[in-house]
Amino acid sequence: MEPKLESGRLDSATLAKCTYRSVAFLTALYENSKYADICDEICSRFKVLDIGSFELTYAIPDHPNCLLQSDMDVRMMLMCLEMLNIRIVDILVKDRVNSNIEGAGQNHVESAGSNNVPIHTTPMSRTVETHSATGENEHLGNSTSHEDNAYLSQGWREYISHAGQKFEGGATEFRNKLRMYAIEMGFRFVYTRNDKFRVIAECFKKSEGCNWHIFGASCQANGYFYIRSLNNVHTCTSCTRGPKSKMMSSKIISSVIVDQIREKPTIKPADIVKDFKQQYGLDISYRIAWAGTKLAKSKVHGDESLSYHQLVWYRDALMSTNPGSHCVLESDPGTSRFQRLFVCYGACIEGFQWCRPLLFIDAIFLKSKYKGQLIGATGKDGNQGYFPFAFAIMDSESDENWSWFFDNLAKVLTPEGRTITFVSDRNKGLIEGISNIFPTSHHAFCLDGLKKNLFSIFPATYAKFFQERIVDLFMRCAYAPTEAAFEFNLKNLKDEGGAPIKTFLENLPKENWSYAYFKGNGYGEICNNVSESFTSWVSELWMLPICQMVDGLGIKLMDIIAERNREAGQWSSVLCPEMERTLNKTLIVGKDWNVTCSSASVFVVHAEGTITVDLSNHFCSCHDWQRKGFPCAHALVSGQKNSGSIYDYVSNFFKSSYFRSSYATLISPIPDMENAMHEGSDDRVILPPLSRKSPGPMAKKLQSVEKLPRAIKCGRCGAVGRHNKKTCTANI
Template sequence: MGSKIVSSVVADLLRTKPLIKPADIITDFKQNYGLDISYYNAWYGKELAKKEIHGDEALAYTQLVWYIDALLKTNLGSHGYLECDVKSSCFERIFISYHASIEGFKFCRPFLCLDGTFVKNKYKGHLLAATGKNGNQGFFPLAFAIVDSENEANWTWFLENLSEVLTDQGRNITFIFDRCKGLIEAVSNVFPESNHFFCLHHLKHNVLARYPSSMGKLYQDWIVWCFSSCAYAPTEGAFEHHVKKLKKDGGDTILEFLDTIPKENWSNVFFPGKKYGEMCSNLVECFNSWILVERELPIYQLLDRLWTKMMVKYAARRRAVEKWTTYLCPKVEKQLQKSIETGRHWDVNRSSDNLFEVQAGYSFAIDLHQHTCSCCQWQIKGFPCDHAITAILADHGDPYEYIEPYFTTDYYRSCYGIPIAPVPDIEKEAPEGLEDFRVKPPLTRKPPGRPRTKRIKSRGEEKKCYKCSRCGQGGQHNWRTCNAQI
């Protein structure tokens, strides 16, 4: 059984399961056809089938000129930029932001998460993304780019294009990101007036990596917990209490680490901007998971699939919101009703027209005019806390009047109000003057060794727990590596 025959059989299977593994193809042939094929024929047959379905990956780059031109013509107001090497005409980078996303982001909270992920096709690369959050706590992709590597030059180029998208909105955007190479300098240079916050999830891994495993997992977890407590502390007093404990138990190691990160960029109480309670850049991770399959495709198919996926997503959101009967988005409405129920039995005392005291185990002071509570959660999250909701109801007020419009159904509807137009590709005509221009694939070199299919996990990252079918015990082993006595 040759690889060409294998490719003809698995071509239809790849359309439904693009990430199928050669080992699964071997099993499929054995179960369905009773045939034994080698791993090489399964792997090479899959590669031939991918080429048959998606075409030559090198030729995919020649369609980018038409793609950008079609994007700007069919979706007026979109931003699309393609850069190639002047001498060799080799692809360097591409930036895309749909008009529907630009207009829709005006109705999202003014903060963006930045991060990059790998493109896993033949010519590799990195996908940079800026993702916001809609009123129903879902991710909202604003812009993305494909570049050759994740460095300061490419991040600066990405953010410069992003600044053109955000200029007309007139809002001061807060950025949340990991301290990856070149990103801090790029954000500071392109958005000097914006505040940026370091992703707490990545910071905790940075802390964990500074302590060797020989010191014990309990000690490591305790230091990470103390650091998290400092980051979440709502008041300066609570921050000083936790940071004192952290420095005492963490020693010189944590002192050196704290000197490298300004507290204004990782602690709630000292952060000067408004990030609505967000502590991590997991919105971009959601976006990266959403396009997991597309990252395996040639660049044109990747962009085309993403275009279609965004178009379908917007249409589905518009249909869904028509069925909503609440003033707030469903998840936010549920949170509000929970706050009302929580404070039902709390005592409320009035001090003045706007000042109230709520007795909830401790005493909390609420100022309805300034939108503040002594628990500081209203100021941090931009949403009335349980104590504030209780005071508002005691004042016979309407809680909806104290909630920002970003959480309302009307803003959510406006967020997806503009559709993303489809692009027919039956006639692909290059723009005038560029008929003879051909974009070549980037100059890349295959790295040594077998290609990795799974990323290297960070230290301290939780691993999936398996149950061994041989010994019945849970852990990091299975029946193949089990050496337990039974």
């Protein structure tokens, strides 16, 4: 196709530098030049292009991507250039999306220059399914592609386009985009000068005669960085975009994933490696991905050591924006290093009064740079949802820190005047803290944790059915409704479990795990599943710097309170929806039972056996009503027989009115932490704690008071205990 641009006087023409990939040519434009003429000229120079297979953009100062699509665009471009007194314009030729260009994967085109040197271009950053079985194309199969499978790095080729291009981020932005451009175009460069004012780079293969170079400098007037000169044509022997590039760096990774880190702080370097392979077609090492992730987190969340000092401002901001809150920050008086932080919002203090007097205590080890431990005290609302009440962050797990946590917990709970029931795993510091600070409260050990302990005391050589049998007998003891039933099941447990079970039970007070002897009201919640929900709730935050983590917890808490406040306003039932469903299911169970009235409040229910119900004392001889705090089927059919409202026998804690009151007080947002360290804050400096390795896995749960040693079965006497065949002293 012959070019159709009309000739004229060159001194009145505007020169257009048309660039496709890394190849460029110059042509003259006149005031009567047409858009079709420009396209014909481009197709005549770049044989791989056809009309309609590409699109054009041009650059003028401050506007590097102006569309060129019609004769009107051409006239407007020439008018602007004349007004700006510019005689040369850069026109960028880009492949049109979803175009099917025959031969688009060619690796080079012939230059129109006089010396006819082969100019190597960079193939598109896309994947392709090749149908060729021949050698070279098979190895280059990923270097060209159809646009439908474009990589996200395709836009990097536009990062460097023309002289005069502006970079508002200064030399740092320029260097990053220059590297990304080189990665996408498939070449390497070296710096001949590199400082914050000037950057000069040339092709790595300059020794082979390649004249590609770029020169950029900062403008003192506005601080921006500009490309002063650019020769964007490579004449070296090879310039092919591949899956690996020596221009890749952790800073490039950081700039690409910074938004991803903001949305998902827990993303792992291995996931970054996988994403770059799938989305960018680039192979990066785990080391570079790890370093890039660390840099991105620093950009998003700031310096981790400085975050500890920001806690001083955060504490003051929380107390001023949320009156009635309890927030205590302590540091070592000698070293000024962080020790512990306790947070309980005023909205939680007010709302917990309308929840059951029940708190689940759990702790997790943090994954941030300086480790530490996060402790949560979580309640349960009337709709069976978790109610985050208070949390604390400690520099380490110790008896002193546990005591300090419960001491602050007592300061917000004592004014309520209620006896609190605590549920937790066994832990020495935790147990002592509760008994010392809350001497009148009741403490239940989580049955799930005890079941795990039971499995651990028997070796794998024991049959699984035996282990399950021991656990079943133990649970029968735990749920035995009376002391007599407990003692009966306990005897069976000891008989079948032998010495290991007897040793296990010696240090396990029955008042802490058996319903028959437990003096508190656990509302049927003897498993610590609420704390498990809290752990899952905060898991996406435990890798953040401490101040950002605390702020994140506050935001999540603010959101959940506001959301449940809105939901509760739409309820019309007497009970919370979850408990209303439970009530209806329970009513169906006893619909065919006969009920006999014994007195004004005492009834006899004839079910599978004879059950006595005392409505006035909330008592049922099946003990489910007392154990769960919610009417059993026997109580409900008795209430119906009494011709009263069955809702009168349901605790107020399960009613919608109490639920609304639990979430009536909202949490006020805390100002942006960018404004931290304002006047009026404490002048002391908080340093991070000395980093120490957490025991076991980072997210390891609280350990039991003791880890019982594995039981050994003697090969001589057959007894299970702590001796073997060699040390056996039994008389045979």
